[in-house]
Amino acid sequence: MLNLLDLAPADAEKVLREFAVAHGHQAYRGSQVVPHLWTRPVGSFAEMTDLPAAFRELLARHFVLPRLELVTQQASTDGTRKFLFRMADGQAIETVAIPDDDRMTFCISSQAGCALQCAFCATGAMGFLRNLDVHEIAGQVRELALLDPPVKATNIVFMGMGEPLMNWKAVEHVLTILNDPKGFGIGARHITVSTVGWLPGIEALARRKEQFRLALSIHAPTDALRQTLMPVNTKFPLADVIHAAARFDRRVTFEYVMLGGVNDRNEHADQLAQLARECKAFVNLIPLHPGGAMGFTPTPPEAIAKFARRIRTLGVEVAIRKSRGMDIAAACGQLRVERLRRGAPAGTQHDRQVDVA
Numbered sequence: 479m480l481n482l483l484d485l486a487p488a489d490a491e492k493v494l495r496e497f498a499v500a501h502g503h504q505a506y507r508g509s510q511v512v513p514h515l516w517t518r519p520v521g522s523f524a525e526m527t528d529l530p531a532a533f534r535e536l537l538a539r540h541f542v543l544p545r546l547e548l549v550t551q552q553a554s555t556d557g558t559r560k561f562l563f564r565m566a567d568g569q570a571i572e573t574v575a576i577p578d579d580d581r582m583t584f585c586i587s588s589q590a591g592c593a594l595q596c597a598f599c600a601t602g603a604m605g606f607l608r609n610l611d612v613h614e615i616a617g618q619v620r621e622l623a624l625l626d627p628p629v630k631a632t633n634i635v636f637m638g639m640g641e642p643l644m645n646w647k648a649v650e651h652v653l654t655i656l657n658d659p660k661g662f663g664i665g666a667r668h669i670t671v672s673t674v675g676w677l678p679g680i681e682a683l684a685r686r687k688e689q690f691r692l693a694l695s696i697h698a699p700t701d702a703l704r705q706t707l708m709p710v711n712t713k714f715p716l717a718d719v720i721h722a723a724a725r726f727d728r729r730v731t732f733e734y735v736m737l738g739g740v741n742d743r744n745e746h747a748d749q750l751a752q753l754a755r756e757c758k759a760f761v762n763l764i765p766l767h768p769g770g771a772m773g774f775t776p777t778p779p780e781a782i783a784k785f786a787r788r789i790r791t792l793g794v795e796v797a798i799r800k801s802r803g804m805d806i807a808a809a810c811g812q813l814r815v816e817r818l819r820r821g822a823p824a825g826t827q828h829d830r831q832v833d834v835a
């Protein structure tokens with residue numbers, strides 16, 4: 479049975495129109511299904527009540543609309559909500575919904591676990607489990623839209639579990655579903671792909687004609703320091719990542735988590751500003767959650783402010799990210815880690831309690 483949620487909207491519509499005609503219905507009946515996939519989603523064919531019952535039954539015999547099971551959720555006093563979904567094979571992933579004025583940003587996952595082992599990251603500590611399929615990535619947005627009341631995204635950041643550009647085959651289709659007016663209709667400028675600097679993926683993203691945004695997880699301004707925090711730096715050294723970012727002809731943001739006594743000295747600010755100038759990047763400084771990550775402590779707020787001022791003085795735009803969801807496990811991979819400690823869902827032996835902003 480064909481999974482309609484793995485298809486781009488135009489492909490789904492083509493398949494459905496041909497299917498309708500092949501089964502003695504008018505083609506427009508096929509088109510009527512498409513808004514129910516993403517734009518105004520419903521959970522099953524039976525709920526597509528603008529379609530004749532016989533056609534709905536026919537659809538259910540030939541196609542599937544797989545759901546993600548919502549295992550648990552947490553709500554922060556600041557409105558941030560974190561969701562843990564279980565997929566058909568039992569693997570679990572996280573999605574965070576962050577309200578801010580009239581925006582609702584979803585932080586979505588692209589892999590179960592992650593191979594890249596960044597020193598400060600809960601997901602990295604789990605190891606790599608598997609890539610998510612198209613419907614499992616876009617499905618996080620769909621499932622929240624299916625809640626009562628629905629939670630609808632205005633902005634998407636690929637900053638949940640996993641390195642999205644290592645799952646480009648799926649992510650490139652998800653970008654289409656997110657952006658297409660017949661999908662979720664989210665403007666490309668409101669969709670940010672965050673990467674540690676996976677070069678083939680940056681080049682692939684740059685080839686897309688839509689104005690998707692790129693965020694680079696820099697976290698250290700020199701190869702020597704970055705290698706200790708992010709092993710991927712051995713494969714893709716900083717200079718190559720900066721060079722790729724400089725050629726990316728759209729807005730680039732640097733993500734820089736502030737690790738006390740590690741990457742927060744004046745010289746780091748100067749080096750970071752220099753890199754940012756080379757690719758006209760905007761710098762986002764991310765306070766580490768108060769509990770800190772395994773082996774790391776947060777830079778004090780006043781020191782972050784000083785670091786930011788120094789970067790700004792060097793002519794680079796910089797912001798300090800608001801810490802959201804401090805009272806819940808809103809860090810990458812953390813909710814999953816907590817559930818694992820309690821025995822569900824299954825999937826990894828690595829259950830270190832670590833934290834990333």
Ligand code: SF4
Nearest residue numbers: 592595596599602640
């Ligand atoms: S920070 Fe991102 S790339 Fe690094 S281990 Fe965590 S999920 Fe993977």
